[in-house]
Amino acid sequence: YKKLRLLLGDQLNLQHSWFSHKDQSTLYVLMEIRTETDYVWHHIQKACAFFAAMEGFAETLNNDGHDTLYFKLDDPANKQSFSANCDALIKKYHIESFEYQLPDEYRLDEELKAYCDTLKIPCQAYDTEHFYTTRDELATFFTGKKGLLMENFYREMRKKHDVLMAGDEPVGGKWNFDEDNRNKLPKTHKPHLPLLFNNAVQPQYDRIRNAGIETIGSIDLQNLYWPVNRQQSLELLRYFTENCLPLFGTFQDAMHTDEWSIYHSRLSFSMNTKMLSPREVIGAAHAAWEQNKKAISINQLEGFVRQILGWREYMRGIYWLKMPGFETLNYFDHQRKLPGWYWTGKTKMNCMKHSIGQSLNHAYAHHIQRLMITGNFALLAGIKPDEVDFWYLGIYIDAIQWVEITNTRGMSQYADGGIIGSKPYTASANYIHKQSNYCDNCHYDRTKRIGESSCPFNSLYWDFHDRHRDKLSNNFRLSMVYRLWDKMALHDRDAILLRADFCLENLEEL
Ligand code: FAD
Ligand code: SF4
16 A cells, blocks of 8 residues: 555545546555543443444445454454554555544644654645535634624625525525523424434444443443444435424424424434535435425524524634633632442432433433533532533534533533633523423422422522622623622522532532
8 A cells, every 4th residue: 555544433425526437556444543542531322323324435435445453452463543553554564654634622633743744755634525614714704703603704704605595695685583492392292203223333332341431321232223334324314304394493402201302304424524514414404395395494594504604604613712811710619529429320419310310321421411400500519610521522423622621611511711602601490490390200390499309400590690690790691690690689699609618518419
């Protein structure tokens, strides 16, 4: 071989131009290595899904006539790092040039740049040909502008890529249909069952277990139901557009004790591993809407497009603009430890029990569960952002740092002091009850702010705003909150803060 091309575990893009022609002098390599399995406690479904998808990808490449080498975790020749494995291959095959695709993680980007500096042969990095935007496109867009508002970026992307545009105007006459998309699941409404696959992952599981890798969560080894190849990913996409898109927006923020994905697409793993591109996902949703505008109203489609063309690309841009500093931001100087029940779901708070429980069972929670339940609680309770990131980066099937940390440290913990959000996403039981049935059977009383049976979210909500008055009270979006707080009688406020103190001192027992 003359050329070695490294592929990372989240670079499973069969449509990449690298694969448009065959070249017998190029060797592709993918590897399962300890540096990637051990940086957090990954959910076991996530670890198995990654390995299964990577292995399948290598097999597909070989079948398509691209020479591909796959290092399994327990391969005696596997030196457990990208550089050591590549060094060995370069030496063994007298490789004359090294190429890789730009990593989405800062850590790997640095590692591969540093590796290239050690090589005496030519190196080249290629675009992954996945995203709508380049790494620095967001930074360029906002240069000279005030703030980094997602909405402005999203509108620009809609125009630039001609998505849902009628000339210069947004289709439907509005850019944003969020107001139509905040419904609770009605009592008698049963969403479509999620489409699940039956991937057998015993070999991948055994490799992980035999290596003694620490993981979390549960798995059915005969039925790993996440898509692990392009065909399954396309099937899931089709299932989504036919069955879920018609009500995606309507119930986007809804939560329910019996449902773990409602009308969400569960396409994040397929997209984050690049088995599917955001363009084809948006293209498929758009085509479904074109074909059946009666069944799919514009707010459903716009809500979905906003997540992918808006939030997903925006988070990636913020990541490259703000890393590596972003990783250490802690605006509120929160220092508390994550309560142990984040790892077990064993808490009396019904909303937390369900959101954590389903995360451990399915390696999945939808956006509002992540943001307004588990994230909201961690923020109100003043948990150290490092601890919060560690949890989010491991537990979800789609967790990769570029999109995890921006959502967690930025959007949900406001540890960035307002780079991403214009105010912290906080809520008391009121909101949780409005969007879910969690409060119906809870140990705690959602209507109470004080007393043993009062919902912890209620006192913690006020305590958080009181504690951080100096940092937040000038935010005009919070003026109402502070006005309400200040209007309360002093003894009521004291009683709420006392209850919050008790909750904070007894977090493990809540
Ligand atoms: P859908 O609701 O069907 O949305 C469609 C797609 O839009 C998703 O697949 C995803 O690609 C994209 N999307 C939606 N919201 C966002 C967002 N806020 N940022 C970026 N993309 C978005 N997403 C990840 O992919 N990886 C993570 O590690 C991750 N961590 C998160 C942590 C927290 C605290 C929060 C609040 C959100 C996080 N998200 C993360 C964003 C979002 O919750 C998930 O992308 C979504 O729940 C995935 O499920 P889905 O595919 O069913 O999404
Ligand atoms: Fe969660 Fe409070 Fe509702 Fe219980 S009462 S489910 S703790 S919001």
